Amino acid sequence: MNLDICKDFITRQTANGLLLVTPLRYDDGDQITVFAEHVGRMWQVHDNGDAALRLMFDGIDPDAPRIQNWLSDQSARIHWNEALDQIESDPVEEADIVLAAFKVAQAAVQLQAFSALRTTRHESAFKGEIIALLKQIAEETGVTAQFDVPLDENQLLMADCRFAGSKPVAIIIANSTERLLEAELAFSHLRRMGDNTQVLAVVENAKSIGHKQIARANYFTDKTYEYQGFERAFHGAIKDTLQ
Amino acid sequence: MNRKDLSIKKQAPKRLEHVAFQPAKKGKLPKPLDKLSGTRLHATSLVNLGEGLCAVFVWKTAPVVEQRQLYGWLFQSVENGLLPLARMDYHPSHKNLHVILNCDRDLDLSNRGLPGCKEFALREVAIDPDNEHDRLHFIAIFCERFNIKLGEDTGLL
Numbered sequence: 001m002n003l004d005i006c007k008d009f010i011t012r013q014t015a016n017g018l019l020l021v022t023p024l025r026y027d028d029g030d031q032i033t034v035f036a037e038h039v040g041r042m043w044q045v046h047d048n049g050d051a052a053l054r055l056m057f058d059g060i061d062p063d064a065p066r067i068q069n070w071l072s073d074q075s076a077r078i079h080w081n082e083a084l085d086q087i088e089s090d091p092v093e094e095a096d097i098v099l100a101a102f103k104v105a106q107a108a109v110q111l112q113a114f115s116a117l118r119t120t121r122h123e124s125a126f127k128g129e130i131i132a133l134l135k136q137i138a139e140e141t142g143v144t145a146q147f148d149v150p151l152d153e154n155q156l157l158m159a160d161c162r163f164a165g166s167k168p169v170a171i172i173i174a175n176s177t178e179r180l181l182e183a184e185l186a187f188s189h190l191r192r193m194g195d196n197t198q199v200l201a202v203v204e205n206a207k208s209i210g211h212k213q214i215a216r217a218n219y220f221t222d223k224t225y226e227y228q229g230f231e232r233a234f235h236g237a238i239k240d241t242l243q
Numbered sequence: 244m245n246r247k248d249l250s251i252k253k254q255a256p257k258r259l260e261h262v263a264f265q266p267a268k269k270g271k272l273p274k275p276l277d278k279l280s281g282t283r284l285h286a287t288s289l290v291n292l293g294e295g296l297c298a299v300f301v302w303k304t305a306p307v308v309e310q311r312q313l314y315g316w317l318f319q320s321v322e323n324g325l326l327p328l329a330r331m332d333y334h335p336s337h338k339n340l341h342v343i344l345n346c347d348r349d350l351d352l353s354n355r356g357l358p359g360c361k362e363f364a365l366r367e368v369a370i371d372p373d374n375e376h377d378r379l380h381f382i383a384i385f386c387e388r389f390n391i392k393l394g395e396d397t398g399l400l
Contacts (some may be wrong), residue, residue, distance in 0.1 A: 012309075014310075015307045016306060016307055019336055027356070027358035028330075028343055028356060028357055028358060028360070028362075029343065029360070029362045030332070030338065031338070033336045033337050035310065048305065048310045049281065049303075053284075054356070056278045056280070057276070057356040058275060058355055059276075059277065059354060061269070083282060084281070084282065085281050115358070128323075148273055150270060155271050156269070157270075
């Protein structure tokens, strides 16, 4: 039997080099396509940022530490172009374009697998529970609540919930240290802008975030609550804040 | 979401009044597109179509036409965010116009992309995503495909 593997790969000229369509596919069914372009007298192959775009379409940030760590580990075979969010090969001779194309296509397939990082079930359960509780509090108090609300003009700092009214309250569900830091940044930003919105953070438990982080956050938020073991107290504290 | 559910969404009266592309920045759009950013990416805001449906269009620019892309998302608002119903793609590197549908996929895809969903090829077009008129043409096809009235009384195009 003679397998004609090459028929499953398509190459075409572009205005500045070549493109290679592979039979490998992203999760959404699109074929992985890589581009070879001249860099001086050499060639460089890249994925045109398609792998990163697929992650972004699935709610994953390619700048997330675990992804960036993995990309750093791959530096012997591919490089990450941070400005363009694209996977690139080293500059290669024309004879090595195919090998470079396979390296880039392989990395694109692997990068797609990071969509599994979307959220852990654990985080999702915690956040879901708090959101449900905040909706219940909104009904009980009659205070209007909005969810996923930006707290700054550039929309870089997001509150998971914002209660409107004369004493607005922003709540940030801090299921990671980074998220708790965002709460502290939001608090500092609002104070600087003269905005009287109270910023409250809630963590699932002190152990998962770190006692030191929580101690610091209590100075840089209006209040940082621990939820696990204090569910009813948290419910009452938020209601008291709103009334 | 099955064919019947999708058909009901398609029949629902919808109208797209205005679109404007802006550089994509993290946190500007709700999930699942909240991480969308990059020097070559532009996106519209989440455009309300009525009947709990909304759309987002994404344009990727690049030095050569084969690297440029257009995407149109159709979402349904659900309690915990946005449920993608369909995505229409144009990326001339290897595939012309096609649509991916959230249909008969036994998964809750709320706030997610459309992994493993059915894909259908559409009638081929020759457009350049970097051309504003062509982008509007793409949006017009999207509206035609999903039964969305386009523009106000005078029309968008």
